[in-house]
Amino acid sequence: MDANMPRRREPGKSLRIKVISMGNAEVGKSCIIKRYCEKRFVSKYLATIGIDYGVTKVQVRDREVKVNIFDMAGAERVLQGHQGVLLVYDVGQKDSFDALDTWLAEMKQDLGPHGNMDNVVFVVCANKVDCPKHRCVDENEGRLWAESKGFLYFETSAQTGEGINEMFQTFYTSIVDLCENGGKRPIPNSSAGFTKEQADTIRRIRNSKDSWDMLGVKPGASRDEVNKAYRRLAVLLHPDKCVAPGSEDAFKAVVNARTAVLKNIKISLLLSVCVSPKPVTQAPATISQRERRNHTPARRSSHTSTLKADPPSGPLLRK
Structure with missing residues (x-):
């Protein structure tokens, strides 16, 4: 003692x-x-x-x-x-x-x-x-x-x-x-009904700067990463399983943070689709005007048969 x-x-x-x-x-x-x-x-x-x-x-x-x-x-x-x-x-x-x-x-x-x-x-x-x-x-x-x-x-x-x-x-x-009792007091958390991890998590959530920080993920995380982080926090802080002071408010904050982050991810995906450049299709090869003259076969004039011949000159007109 x-x-x-x-x-x-x-x-x-x-x-x-x-x-x-x-x-x-x-x-x-x-x-x-x-x-x-x-x-x-x-x-x-x-x-x-x-x-x-x-x-x-x-x-x-x-x-x-x-x-x-x-x-x-x-x-x-x-x-x-x-x-x-x-x-x-x-x-x-x-x-x-x-x-x-x-x-x-x-x-x-x-x-x-x-x-x-x-x-x-x-x-x-x-x-x-x-x-x-x-x-x-x-x-x-x-x-x-x-x-x-x-x-x-x-x-x-x-x-x-x-x-x-x-x-x-x-x-x-x-x-x-x-x-x-010989100078002995109850061990911390022995009667609290919650763990140090739960208490530390609630404090971290209260001091979070944004929804990403609240979930413990970095901005730009995928949907799967966000949902995984949410499930871990939900199991830890659900009011039915956690009696720590402030657990209910912390759980609601986590739910709202997940909703906000997933909405942010969805908007980012839509914007990336809208602003993405259209794929460039290769234009068909063009033939230059000179090449066209050199390679195009000569056309037959459809009106040559209708042209009249020049009248004969000289003695042919005299009979």
Whole structure:
């Protein structure tokens, strides 16, 4: 068991755990913590310098849990000895969502070669869902990223309090379960119901630049190549066989992409037929005028018999 993991305790005994929050600036990490610990929302943004700290007590089943919450706010090193990580992004800022991979990579690096991220409970918090008009990261995209890694996922609003209590209660319960189970959390994808290949394919389709890219074929591919690529994706993403978040939308997008590409191929073939040059036929050999005079037999004049002979001259006229 990890040396930083609280030792297994008897039911009913108090437990102390450490939780850290990570994410880009202005995504609402401190606001989420204050909403939960102090039951209030701070509308004025004040950048957290260094590490913000909060303490609270919660009841999980028959056990009292003392929670220390640390907001890292870009601290150079991740605190070690924690049992839970809260990954927060703003649903209205795509770059804050994309940065989650970077935060995980930095955490793994800070933990060192002996650090084990499998002994930590992760929860992904899609914050600021109270502003739907500004949303650019939908629920399917966020949930897919989280569940494909075996992380918990919640949609929250620090301003309205939506999802905050439910998220923390599930978060702490999972941490207590982990501690009571010797520091082991479920293997990623063991309960997700979908594979990493399906999750990666859905993300690739969402980020495709055109229909060709969506099907995974190059422009100019043949009908057979297009249909082959479509069948592979259909088997992988059909809603009857895939329960990954966003699989239904991805499948519809693949169907539409196939239709568009096949139509494009058909139009290209028709245009190639219309603009193709007509085959040149060899003109029959012509005979020059001189050759015609030399080779054409002389014609007999049909009116020579009707011509009158010149009258005889001289003595023949005298008799």
